[in-house]
Amino acid sequence: DAGVIQSPRHEVTEMGQEVTLRCKPISGHNSLFWYRQTMMRGLELLIYFNNNVPIDDSGMPEDRFSAKMPNASFSTLKIQPSEPRDSAVYFCASSPSNREETDTQYFGPGTRLTVL
Amino acid sequence: AQKVTQAQTEISVVEKEDVTLDCVYETRDTTYYLFWYKQPPSGELVFLIRRNSFDEQNEISGRYSWNFQKSTSSFNFTITASQVVDSAVYFCALSDGGGADGLTFGKGTHLIIQP
Numbered sequence: 001d002a003g004v005i006q007s008p009r010h011e012v013t014e015m016g017q018e019v020t021l022r023c024k025p026i027s028g029h030n031s032l033f034w035y036r037q038t039m040m041r042g043l044e045l046l047i048y049f050n051n052n053v054p055i056d057d058s059g060m061p062e063d064r065f066s067a068k069m070p071n072a073s074f075s076t077l078k079i080q081p082s083e084p085r086d087s088a089v090y091f092c093a094s095s096p097s098n099r100e101e102t103d104t105q106y107f108g109p110g111t112r113l114t115v116l
Numbered sequence: 117a118q119k120v121t122q123a124q125t126e127i128s129v130v131e132k133e134d135v136t137l138d139c140v141y142e143t144r145d146t147t148y149y150l151f152w153y154k155q156p157p158s159g160e161l162v163f164l165i166r167r168n169s170f171d172e173q174n175e176i177s178g179r180y181s182w183n184f185q186k187s188t189s190s191f192n193f194t195i196t197a198s199q200v201v202d203s204a205v206y207f208c209a210l211s212d213g214g215g216a217d218g219l220t221f222g223k224g225t226h227l228i229i230q231p
Contacts (some may be wrong), residue, residue: 033218033219042222042223042224043207043224044221048218104151104166105163107160107163108160109159
């Protein structure tokens with residue numbers, strides 16, 4: 001079975017440019033999460049969706065960040081304009097809603113973003 | 117507010133030694149879930165175990181075992197007869213259950229197994 005798919009795996013961009021990260025959750029999973037990992041702050045939740053609806057975006061650092069989930073099999077995280085402090089690994093995770101596994105999140109391989 | 121503390125930033129042991137990674141959590145919820153994830157040098161996050169707040173039974177999976185104690189709000193992870201392949205960063209995490217909520221992660225423990 002395919003796991004969570006993220007693209008690109010690596011992204012290098014210059015300050016001020018728009019960056020779009022993509023995620024395809026595991027088929028049948030109803031919840032999708034975006035996390036960011038940095039040395040200073042560790043792993044932190046940015047936003048999560050349930051049945052394609054954003055539930056909690058309190059972790060989104062500022063208005064430059066936006067996330068969408070137009071359908072059950074695709075989500076994007078956009079940064080516009082990007083800044084060097086956005087450099088991090090961005091993880092997407094998905095979770096099933098069946099009773100036995102609620103809350104178990106399965107992570108994608110991550111996108112390593114470098115903003116110069 | 118939820119909080120997960122992994123006080124051990126880095127642990128280094130020689131292969132075949134047993135090692136325990138500590139995790140202490142804080143939550144006001146009576147229903148919650150605890151997790152351990154492994155992050156090897158390749159960078160992905162690998163799910164290891166999920167435990168709900170009503171199940172305090174210890175769990176063993178091969179060389180891995182977990183000890184959940186609500187009285188001390190701890191969920192410790194022990195690797196028996198460690199191997200070099202166990203070298204990774206290990207994260208403890210908490211969610212408040214009741215649906216698909218985000219995880220609160222500890223800062224992680226970097227485990228180094230020396231040959």
